[in-house]
Each structure stands twice: as structure tokens, then as C-alpha cells.
Amino acid sequence: MKILVCGGAGFIGSAFIKNYLNNNPKNKIINLDLLTIGSNLKNLKEIEQNKNYQFINDDIKNQKLVDNLAKDVDVIINFAAESHVDRSIANPKPFIETNILGTYSLLEATKKHDNLFIHVSTDEVYGDAENEDSFTEKSLINPSNPYSATKAAADHLVSTYHRTYGIKCITTRCTNNFGPHQFPEKLIPKTIIRAKKDLKIPLYGNGEQIRSWIYVYDHVQAIENLISNGISGQVYNITAWNEIKNKTIVENILELLNKSKDLIEYVNDRPGHDKRYSIDASKIQKEINWKPKYDFKESLKDTVEWYDENYSWWEPLIDEKALHPQPWTLKWK
Ligand SMILES: NC(=O)c1ccc[n+]([C@@H]2O[C@H](COP(=O)([O-])OP(=O)(O)OC[C@H]3O[C@@H](n4cnc5c(N)ncnc54)[C@H](O)[C@@H]3O)[C@@H](O)[C@H]2O)c1
Structure with a gap:
């Protein structure tokens, strides 16, 4: 093949x-x-x-x-x-x-x-x-x-x-x-990296948005x-059926890094922001014999540890744009 x-x-x-x-x-x-x-x-x-x-x-x-x-x-x-x-x-x-x-x-x-x-x-x-x-x-x-x-x-x-x-x-x-190797602009790596640098963690709107x-x-x-x-x-x-508020994910990461929740800063919401994503994955589980095997909490801990240990991977990738609190306000090519 x-x-x-x-x-x-x-x-x-x-x-x-x-x-x-x-x-x-x-x-x-x-x-x-x-x-x-x-x-x-x-x-x-x-x-x-x-x-x-x-x-x-x-x-x-x-x-x-x-x-x-x-x-x-x-x-x-x-x-x-x-x-x-x-x-x-x-x-x-x-x-x-x-x-x-x-x-x-x-x-x-x-x-x-x-x-x-x-x-x-x-x-x-x-x-x-x-x-x-x-x-x-x-x-x-x-x-x-x-x-x-x-x-x-x-x-x-x-x-x-x-x-x-x-x-x-x-x-x-x-x-x-x-997981490991996710570009720093996405929620989880951005939170880990900003927290490690003691920078404020931007949360869009009220942080109540739910993602799975x-x-x-x-x-x-x-x-x-x-x-x-x-x-x-x-x-x-x-899906792995883990619906969690953005606020909760950020708090979990701060806890894993022994950082204060005071780092959280609420910023203007992303335009058109969806409040919740939720899908049903019964079909693939029933028909294809697949089900998720990784536990959410353990994999989040592993991911935080990976970023902690792989500074040389992410440090060259971060700039003002990648870590910006409201990237949609920037000019992108
Ligand atoms: N990240 C998520 O949470 C998520 C969830 C569901 C689905 N997806 C989908 O999974 C796919 C991969 O997502 P990801 O998070 O790995 O994204 P990513 O941005 O990390 O990777 C995308 C890759 O596509 C390459 N690419 C972009 N334009 C190209 C082009 N014109 N020709 C050839 N290569 C090009 C980039 O160089 C990059 O390596 C995407 O289609 C995304 O929509 C992502």
C-alpha cells in the first residue's frame, strides 16, 4: 500500500x-x-x-x-x-x-x-x-x-x-x-507557553465556550x-466525548504548571464565535471498531510535560502574532 x-x-x-x-x-x-x-x-x-x-x-x-x-x-x-x-x-x-x-x-x-x-x-x-x-x-x-x-x-x-x-x-x-507538536497559536499550546512565560492568558468572551x-x-x-x-x-x-469549557481547560493547565488563575485575562470575544461544538461519533464506534483509548486528563498532563521539555521546538516559532491575545485584529497575508 x-x-x-x-x-x-x-x-x-x-x-x-x-x-x-x-x-x-x-x-x-x-x-x-x-x-x-x-x-x-x-x-x-x-x-x-x-x-x-x-x-x-x-x-x-x-x-x-x-x-x-x-x-x-x-x-x-x-x-x-x-x-x-x-x-x-x-x-x-x-x-x-x-x-x-x-x-x-x-x-x-x-x-x-x-x-x-x-x-x-x-x-x-x-x-x-x-x-x-x-x-x-x-x-x-x-x-x-x-x-x-x-x-x-x-x-x-x-x-x-x-x-x-x-x-x-x-x-x-x-x-x-x-497533543505534542501543535503550533503555538492554538488554545492549549498558547496557554502553556504564555503561562510558562508568566504572560496573561487571554480567554475570549466569558470563557464559557465548549469544545470537545x-x-x-x-x-x-x-x-x-x-x-x-x-x-x-x-x-x-x-470524537472522544470530552466536552469541556475553554475556561476549565485553561484552569487545568495552570494547575498542572503550578501557576495562579490570576493569569487569566478576559478579552473581547472572537467575532461569530461558536458557543459549543458537539458531535455524536456512534457511527464510527459501531461500524469501524474504533474507540478513543487515551484518557483526557492524562494526555493533557503528557502534553503539558511535552511542551515543558521541548522548549527548543516551540521557542523559534513564537512571535507576537503566534501568541497574540486577539489574532483576528492583526494583518495576515
Ligand atoms: N487541529 C484540530 O483541532 C483539527 C480538528 C479537526 C480537523 N482538523 C483538520 O485537520 C487538518 C490538519 O490540521 P492541523 O491542525 O494539523 O493543521 P496544521 O496547520 O498544523 O497543518 C496543516 C498542514 O497543511 C500544509 N499546507 C497548507 N497549505 C498547503 C498547500 N496549499 N499545499 C500543501 N500543503 C499545505 C501546512 O504546511 C501544514 O503542514 C486540517 O484539514 C484541519 O482542518 C483539525
Whole structure:
């Protein structure tokens, strides 16, 4: 089996590659990544010499290249994306380009070469679950910000390529991931890093927003299981059923680092901010024989320890933008 992983130098894609090659040492992976913000080849240090691993630094929108690569692989997995909501509010254009046009380019390649296309999407496409039950795969898509709108557009493209052209595809919609190697601008690493530096921890609005958290290695194992057991044309929600308020996560991290809760500073809320994300993942649990195995509290502790011990990984990545309390107020290219 040979897999083209797109966006494999990012947080989740790199975890997928390491986990997959560890479980399937004879299979091959090509990692196609443009190395934009959020990517880091250091995430893949332990496998960069592996003879079954190859890295290509290029754009998923390079149609000629992806057509060529698709000729020779069985599966294409699309992790490549612009992935930060705050930056999408400041400048949606790169999100439209990569998340929609990039997915289109990969779908065209899949159509020509009959690969299995796994599209890694997000629970954010369902929008706010404040007054709703947990969303299932049958729920309507109702995104609230430019990031989730571009992910939703890509999900629609995938399903129409299945219906119209008969491509083999699977879409996954996962909740918020955390773990080692997550770029410092996201909530958990940002909180850890700012707390370690005794900087105020910004909480948007009243901090009561609810997100459902999953350890990144649970997410990537679910995707691996779907390669062999997923049904083409289907969407699978992925969650570890840990719905927690942002405020509580920040307080937990401060406790783990022995820092005072006085570091918390409430700042203006993110425009269009969803109050709650909540999905039901019964389908993947019943049909695919996957369930999360990592305990939330233990993995959060491990993650805090990882950032504590890997100063050399995150220190070069932090700047005023990555740690900014309200990134949507900045100018982003
Ligand atoms: N982080 C989460 O909590 C979460 C939750 C659910 C779904 N997702 C989805 O999972 C995927 C991966 O997320 P992540 O957190 O690892 O993001 P990330 O930002 O860490 O990684 C994205 C990767 O895509 C690459 N990339 C961007 N544009 C590209 C292009 N045009 N061509 C090739 N490569 C390109 C980047 O260089 C980077 O390595 C995304 O599609 C995201 O929407 C993320």
C-alpha cells in the first residue's frame, strides 16, 4: 500500500505519518506539504531517514504534480489546510485557495486515477451546537466563520465528486485535537507557553465556550482504521466525548504548571464565535471498531510535560502574532 499524505508536516498529518509507519512498516508514504504556517519538519525527525518515507515540498494546488503522484498511490489523505479560525477572520483568501481549490485539485487527480480519497474535515462545519443535540453525520452543515465555511465547501465538493463521478472517498469530521507538536497559536499550546512565560492568558468572551477534545493519536488511529474498513461515500464523525469549557481547560493547565488563575485575562470575544461544538461519533464506534483509548486528563498532563521539555521546538516559532491575545485584529497575508 502506498499513501499520498497531503499536509503531513503539520500537527495532525505528522502524527498520522509516524503512527501509520510504526503500525505498517512495509507500506509507503509520500508527504506533500507546502510548509506554510503550522508546519514543521522537526515533527517528522524520527522517520525522515525511513526508506518508505518521501517528502515533497509543494502545493496541493499544483495539478500537474498531484496528477503525477496520484498515478502511483492507492490512497490520498488530505490534511493540508489553512487551519486557524482567527486568521481566517482577518484574511479568508488563503483559506479559500487551499481549503477549497486545493481539495478540488486533489479530487481531480482522484477522479483520473481511481484512488481512495480521505478528506480530513472538522466538526466546525456543523456550526454552533449551543441549543442543539450533538450533531450526527446526517445533521445539516451550518458553518459560522470563513475557516469552517471553506472546510464545508470542500466537504460538499467531496460528496458531489462521489455522487457525480463515482470517486471513492471518505470524509472525517473530528473535534478539537491536542497533543505534542501543535503550533503555538492554538488554545492549549498558547496557554502553556504564555503561562510558562508568566504572560496573561487571554480567554475570549466569558470563557464559557465548549469544545470537545481528542488526543491527536486517537484521531489519527481512527483515520488509519477507515483506510481499510471505511465505506466509500460516507462521512464519519470522530470524537472522544470530552466536552469541556475553554475556561476549565485553561484552569487545568495552570494547575498542572503550578501557576495562579490570576493569569487569566478576559478579552473581547472572537467575532461569530461558536458557543459549543458537539458531535455524536456512534457511527464510527459501531461500524469501524474504533474507540478513543487515551484518557483526557492524562494526555493533557503528557502534553503539558511535552511542551515543558521541548522548549527548543516551540521557542523559534513564537512571535507576537503566534501568541497574540486577539489574532483576528492583526494583518495576515
Ligand atoms: N487541529 C484540530 O483541532 C483539527 C480538528 C479537526 C480537523 N482538523 C483538520 O485537520 C487538518 C490538519 O490540521 P492541523 O491542525 O494539523 O493543521 P496544521 O496547520 O498544523 O497543518 C496543516 C498542514 O497543511 C500544509 N499546507 C497548507 N497549505 C498547503 C498547500 N496549499 N499545499 C500543501 N500543503 C499545505 C501546512 O504546511 C501544514 O503542514 C486540517 O484539514 C484541519 O482542518 C483539525
